[in-house]
Amino acid sequence: MNSLGKDGASGGGNEGDEGLGYLEASGREGAGSGSEGRRVGVGGRGLRRRVEEPREPQVRPQQRQDEPGRADVPRGRAGERGGTGRSRVRGPPADLTGRRKGGGPVGTRGVRHNAGRGNGPKIEKLARRYAATLRGSGGGGAHREKGGRAGVKVSGMAGSGGRVVWEGLLPPSLCAELKALSDLFPMMGYRSRTEATHVKHVLGSNCPGMALPLLRAREILMEAVQDHFSALAGKPLYCEYTGLMAWLPGSKIGWHHDSNADYLEQRLVSAVAYLGDHNEDFRGGVFEFRNGEPREVVPRAGTVVAYFAGQENTHRVRQVESGRRVTLAMWFTADAAWCEDSRLLDTFGELPGQRAAPIPSEMFLAEDGVDSRLERLSALGFEVEERSAGGGHVLRLAASAEDGLDDDEVVCADLAECLRLAVLHRSSGRSVDLAQVQRCLSSHLRNLDAEILAVWERSLRLGQILAPDEPVSILLSPLPWR
Numbered sequence: 001m002n003s004l005g006k007d008g009a010s011g012g013g014n015e016g017d018e019g020l021g022y023l024e025a026s027g028r029e030g031a032g033s034g035s036e037g038r039r040v041g042v043g044g045r046g047l048r049r050r051v052e053e054p055r056e057p058q059v060r061p062q063q064r065q066d067e068p069g070r071a072d073v074p075r076g077r078a079g080e081r082g083g084t085g086r087s088r089v090r091g092p093p094a095d096l097t098g099r100r101k102g103g104g105p106v107g108t109r110g111v112r113h114n115a116g117r118g119n120g121p122k123i124e125k126l127a128r129r130y131a132a133t134l135r136g137s138g139g140g141g142a143h144r145e146k147g148g149r150a151g152v153k154v155s156g157m158a159g160s161g162g163r164v165v166w167e168g169l170l171p172p173s174l175c176a177e178l179k180a181l182s183d184l185f186p187m188m189g190y191r192s193r194t195e196a197t198h199v200k201h202v203l204g205s206n207c208p209g210m211a212l213p214l215l216r217a218r219e220i221l222m223e224a225v226q227d228h229f230s231a232l233a234g235k236p237l238y239c240e241y242t243g244l245m246a247w248l249p250g251s252k253i254g255w256h257h258d259s260n261a262d263y264l265e266q267r268l269v270s271a272v273a274y275l276g277d278h279n280e281d282f283r284g285g286v287f288e289f290r291n292g293e294p295r296e297v298v299p300r301a302g303t304v305v306a307y308f309a310g311q312e313n314t315h316r317v318r319q320v321e322s323g324r325r326v327t328l329a330m331w332f333t334a335d336a337a338w339c340e341d342s343r344l345l346d347t348f349g350e351l352p353g354q355r356a357a358p359i360p361s362e363m364f365l366a367e368d369g370v371d372s373r374l375e376r377l378s379a380l381g382f383e384v385e386e387r388s389a390g391g392g393h394v395l396r397l398a399a400s401a402e403d404g405l406d407d408d409e410v411v412c413a414d415l416a417e418c419l420r421l422a423v424l425h426r427s428s429g430r431s432v433d434l435a436q437v438q439r440c441l442s443s444h445l446r447n448l449d450a451e452i453l454a455v456w457e458r459s460l461r462l463g464q465i466l467a468p469d470e471p472v473s474i475l476l477s478p479l480p481w482r
């Protein structure tokens, strides 16, 4: 059993999970090739394929006993995701996907990660560092906060059991990078009409360098949470889960607290960073506590809400009406056995990317069979055609009347490359042709991957691999064509 298998947003897992099976899976991107070339983009109805049972556990639904949202969310209805009126790309009907087999939440009380495997000394080092943080905080996290983080506004601490809102904790450029990253890895989330991008998905992809901004943001949140909550909890905290979440139209979550199931009981503190702005990037999706102050958190890029994961912080997220609400969700634990760093280190060893294998397509299929990458491509205004001869995909930016530009197309190795080019093209503007983007991106990615290998070698601890002021950019930095 791969220890990382007991992972996922639910933090629990299923008996019999194969762990990070996708890292060893042989399934190629674009399975189903060999058929005639066909459109799979806008209006192409997605890639129809019979789906193998996934070896990677789907990120499981967090079982919320007290969540009205779960029962009334209809699952598996084709064409239901989104609802923004944009053109839809549909995949095979739900009965062909079979992808949730064995993926439901299973109580795993007593199941623990084999976190110490090969990492005993590293964990001790971590614990020592956390203990030092705790001592350094002078027993008053809140006090430090007030004088602390330059430019960060703090609210909501008084009498709220440690509940805190940091405004401007993540810089806008980092939020933009993370939103782009969420566009690039839109794997199915642990809740209906959501997408999730866990740090392991990025490290295990063929571009581990893209994990840099995620690790940087993880570090910023981790430090803030440790400063504030370790002292309040009276014990050191470890990061237990780090993932980007994209909430699509129709998604919501009813009243719940974040440690409300057997397999979530290790969770002590929750932190959610908002990466986009309410009423600009999306409508709806306001966060609300049932009691106490602050009662409501209106998402703004860079704002972080953090709170103890117990019942005293029962909360909900109101339905997202339109757009894409992207967050960075992190949970923290006092139980070293659940430390995410050690699970990632177990899986990737000293050098991420060395065990990289394509993430199987099943992980991108929603309950209604929609391939989320195709949906993203469609939303960005691209079509994809799967080629029969020589494999690969043709990525096509359809000219629209407003652009006054010709159709532009390029051949990509797989859907992951299609998405990278599409996202980057969007961020660089339509005057750039796709072939130029492709040329620049491939050298940029080589450099990035070399960079992450270098920083990984410099430190064993994930959260320390980036110097605090090191600029991090995967897509949105000035690239050669600008």
Ligand SMILES: O=C(O)CCC(=O)C(=O)O
Pocket: 253, 258, 272, 287, 315, 316, 317, 327, 329
């Ligand atoms: O995205 C948010 O604002 C909170 C999400 C949440 O409550 C959860 O994932 O448990």
Ligand SMILES: [Fe+2]
Pocket: 256, 257, 258, 315
């Ligand atoms: Fe929650």
